[in-house]
Amino acid sequence: GQQLNQSPQSMFIQEGEDVSMNCTSSSIFNTWLWYKQDPGEGPVLLIALYKAGELTSNGRLTAQFGITRKDSFLNISASIPSDVGIYFCAGHKGGGAQKLVFGQGTRLTINP
């Protein structure tokens, strides 16, 4: 099935550094979502974006819905150890099917 192109696939950073990851698609999405998944658990919603150009923050997290509706980015500022995990972008095209399309994930590792 279709997947979003998410990059980078993995990141190794020092505690306190900022993090940036993004997702792109060849088609338009009406909603962009960012989730975080810890080992052995389900994804937890971080930020939901509903309008092209929208910039939304959740604490140290900031995400934007690209103006073309074909991309989104997530930034994490001043990373801390609990930020470790896998981050997934997901897109929704709207309509009755309500299906989500996921990116491949970005695995974040933080060196203390």
Added chain:
Amino acid sequence: GAVVSQHPSWVICKSGTSVKIECRSLDFQATTMFWYRQFPKQSLMLMATSNEGSKATYEQGVEKDKFLINHASLTLSTLTVTSAHPEDSSFYICSARRPTENSNQPQHFGDGTRLSIL
């Protein structure tokens, strides 16, 4: 707090066994729930959309006779892996969306079920 509950969290069973996984919406009624499968170090792949009171909609390549879905109430969907084999071992995750007039409400996920077939 959690809005979607999934049970069991871990199952280990012999090949040929059928396994049932439950997904419950905790404080809302969900006419639609979703079932995903996730292999190690991979993303979530949608298996099927569970529709309350009607047949599930399966994604291409997913065997509906192998993965039986029942959505008999507005708060419960079940996935039964029939005659499970080692290749069915995976992490199965369900999700549900709060019903509102805004059709873009995000999906909330359960904590997943780790299925290991010996």
